[in-house]
Amino acid sequence: MNYIKNVVTLKLEPDLCTGCGLCTEVCPRSVLELDPAQGKVDLINRDSCIECGACMMNCPIGAISVQAGVGCAYALLKSRIQGKEKISCDCDCS
Amino acid sequence: MNGCSCSENKTGKNTPLTCCSQKIGEPAITRITSAWKFSDWLGSILVRFGWRRLNDRVAPGLYTIGEPNAHAPVFVSANYKLSFDHLRRGLAETPAYILVLDTKGVNVWCAAGKKSFSTTEVIARIRSSGLCDFVSHREIILPQLGAPGVRGFEITRETGFRVLYGPVRTADIHLFLKNGKTADRRMRTVRFDLIDRIKVIPIEVIFAGKWFFIPILLAFTLGWFGIIPPAFIPDYLLPLVIALILGTVAFPILLPLLPFRAFSLKGWILGVLGLTAYGWLLHRELFEALTLPLLFAPVTAFFALNFTGASTFTSLSGVKKETTRAIPMMIVSCLLGLVAAIWL
Numbered sequence: 001m002n003y004i005k006n007v008v009t010l011k012l013e014p015d016l017c018t019g020c021g022l023c024t025e026v027c028p029r030s031v032l033e034l035d036p037a038q039g040k041v042d043l044i045n046r047d048s049c050i051e052c053g054a055c056m057m058n059c060p061i062g063a064i065s066v067q068a069g070v071g072c073a074y075a076l077l078k079s080r081i082q083g084k085e086k087i088s089c090d091c092d093c094s
Numbered sequence: 095m096n097g098c099s100c101s102e103n104k105t106g107k108n109t110p111l112t113c114c115s116q117k118i119g120e121p122a123i124t125r126i127t128s129a130w131k132f133s134d135w136l137g138s139i140l141v142r143f144g145w146r147r148l149n150d151r152v153a154p155g156l157y158t159i160g161e162p163n164a165h166a167p168v169f170v171s172a173n174y175k176l177s178f179d180h181l182r183r184g185l186a187e188t189p190a191y192i193l194v195l196d197t198k199g200v201n202v203w204c205a206a207g208k209k210s211f212s213t214t215e216v217i218a219r220i221r222s223s224g225l226c227d228f229v230s231h232r233e234i235i236l237p238q239l240g241a242p243g244v245r246g247f248e249i250t251r252e253t254g255f256r257v258l259y260g261p262v263r264t265a266d267i268h269l270f271l272k273n274g275k276t277a278d279r280r281m282r283t284v285r286f287d288l289i290d291r292i293k294v295i296p297i298e299v300i301f302a303g304k305w306f307f308i309p310i311l312l313a314f315t316l317g318w319f320g321i322i323p324p325a326f327i328p329d330y331l332l333p334l335v336i337a338l339i340l341g342t343v344a345f346p347i348l349l350p351l352l353p354f355r356a357f358s359l360k361g362w363i364l365g366v367l368g369l370t371a372y373g374w375l376l377h378r379e380l381f382e383a384l385t386l387p388l389l390f391a392p393v394t395a396f397f398a399l400n401f402t403g404a405s406t407f408t409s410l411s412g413v414k415k416e417t418t419r420a421i422p423m424m425i426v427s428c429l430l431g432l433v434a435a436i437w438l
Contacts, residue, residue, distance in 0.1 A: 001286060004355050004412035025259050025277070026241035028284035029407065051409040052207070054241035068242065070207050071408030073357075073399045073417050087410065 008049040009067040016063035017041050023055035023064055031055075123228070124157045126192075128182045141176055143296045150175040151199035156223040157182075160189030164230035167271065169260065170216060171237065172197040172205050181237075184264025188271065191228060195219050206243030213244045217252045225255075235260045235275065238282060286406045291346040294404040298342040302397055306338060328376065330389075330435075333369055337390035340368045341397025346404070357408070358420035361398020365391030389431030392424035 010031070019039040024032045029048040032041050032055060041063075053068025069087050079087045130138075141150050151173045159182055160166075168191040171181045178194060185192075195215045197205035205211035220226075220234070236244065238259040246257030261270045261281035270277055310331060317327040345352075345361055352360035366387040373383030399420055402408040 001350055001407050002355065003408045004415060007411040007415055008409050009411055022246070025282065026238060026246075028238060028262060028282065030279055030283050048407070049409060050407055051411060052242040054206075054238075057243070057245050058241055058247070060247045067410065069410035070403070071405070071410050071413045072403030073413050074403050076410075076413055076417055077421075 002047055003050075003071070005047050008046060008051055009065075010043065010046060010049045010051065010055075011065045012041065012043055013063045013065075014040055016061055018061060018063075020060065022058045022060065026054040026058050028052065028054070122155055123223075124153075124155065126157050126159055126182055128159055128186050130179060130183055134179055138176055138179065142293055144300050152178045152194055154194045154196040154219060156225060156228070157192040157194060158190070159185050159192060160187050162189040162191055162228075164228065166190050166229065167275070168193055168225065168229060168234045168255075169237075169267075170195065170219075170234055170240070172200065172202045172211055172240075174199050174201040174205070177201045177237075180264045181267075184267040186268070188268070191225070193219055193223060193225060193234065202237045203239040203242075206240045209243050211240045211243040213248050216244055216249050220249075220253045220255060232256060233258060233275075238262050238277065239284070284406045286349075288347065290406075291349060291404075295343055295346050298346065298397065298401065298404065301400065302338050302342045306334070310335065333372060333386050333390045334393065336368055336372055337365055337393040338397065340364050341394040341400075344368070345394070345398045345401060349401075349405075356412075356416040356420070357402050357405075358395045358399040358416055358424075361401075362391050362395035364398070365394030368394070385431050385434040387431075388427050388434060392427045395420065395424055 012032075017040040019034060019041060021034040021041065023041055024034050029045065029050055031043060031045045031049045033044045034040075035042050049066070050071055051066050051068050053066055056062075056064045056066050056068065076087050079085075137150065152175050154173050166189045169181060169185070170193045171178050173194050173196055178192070181192060195205075195211060196219070197210045197215070200208060200210060202211055216234075216236070225234075226232075232254045234249075234255045235258045236246070239262060241259060244257075246259070249255060249257050258275050259277065259282075260275075261267060261277045262284050263281070266277070266281045270281060313322070313331050314327065316322045317324055317331065341361055341364075345364055348364065349360070352364060354360055354363070369386040369390050370383060373386045376383075399417065402413050
């Protein structure tokens with residue numbers, strides 16, 4: 001299952017990528033893949049990205065950027081109603 | 095056991111016992127088993143219905159399962175009891191250590207999003223638990239879904255413990271260990287199968303019930319005693335209940351079968367189909383029957399939109415886009431339905 005196309009903020013700087021592959025290990029949606037020939041990571045499935053931020057957090061050289069957050073409409077609406085700029089997962093989910 | 099060898103502290107000086115130096119007295123360690131008791135099974139069901147959902151936690155610290163030696167693997171978990179229970183069950187009787195973080199009783203993935211499953215918490219817990227005194231290796235296995243909250247390389251730099259990411263599902267732990275602590279693509283990919291979607295239905299229903307249960311009960315009672323026209327029940331109340339059931343029960347089940355990608359649009363289509371069918375069953379005139387989808391399909395669409403929070407494949411950017419478009423359309427639809435209901 002895939003969500004809305006062409007919206008995610010995920011960016012990869014190929015020039016910075018060292019091909020360590022840590023991002024591919026943490027991505028839960030198989031968005032990234034290590035290309036052994038190039039020795040770099042490719043975005044093979046960008047629209048599957050859920051912007052969880054795991055790849056960005058675990059990239060040691062900062063080659064990946066994404067506006068990470070929760071894909072939760074309730075959190076978004078609650079934050080807007082409360083006038084909060086930051087959309088945080090504070091819906092008491094567990 | 096061996097002495098602590100993770101000697102780099104924050105200042106970079108070669109001070110021994112850094113990772114264990116914050117412990118006070120003997121570190122506490124708790125022995126557990128992998129088998130679930132009846133109370134664990136019952137709790138795992140009740141928590142799906144919201145019972146003690148925010149207070150079902152285990153104490154942070156170090157646990158052992160089986161009889162682990164100094165080479166046994168170390169798994170890290172949240173202190174949400176269901177996360178912890180799934181991990182220990184997934185381990186079966188594999189001798190291992192479980193390092194439980196203080197995630198305020200929140201599950202691994204949500205805690206990573208809230209940053210309570212964090213780099214600093216892992217580092218602090220490694221140090222306070224005295225983990226280095228129990229194991230000879232320097233390797234910890236984090237749940238992959240904790241990765242949005244942690245920088246593995248920072249944990250390694252601060253404590254000397256190399257971070258490995260385990261599989262998404264605890265059922266794959268044995269295969270993960272058998273594969274030399276490597277998760278293949280299948281193990282790394284999060285799914286949202288029918289059973290996963292069914293498990294979150296009770297919480298969706300309870301969420302809707304918080305808003306609608308008392309008003310619906312009150313309206314039914316008033317209609318029953320003739321205080322409001324009895325026709326109000328089949329005309330408005332039952333369609334509302336149908337719209338709610340469609341949005342909270344049918345939508346999660348049918349999610350992959352519904353067309354389009356936006357949840358609200360999928361839900362709106364489901365609502366229109368269900369409510370039109372209801373109108374048709376009541377032998378309504380076509381134009382009159384249209385009031386039902388106008389009024390109540392937005393209710394189904396709203397709860398479908400709310401399901402983005404439970405799903406495992408929605409992004410914040412996508413949710414922003416669809417919410418911005420869907421909410422005004424829902425309001426307009428309801429207003430048109432209201433006008434039509436009054437006019438007809």
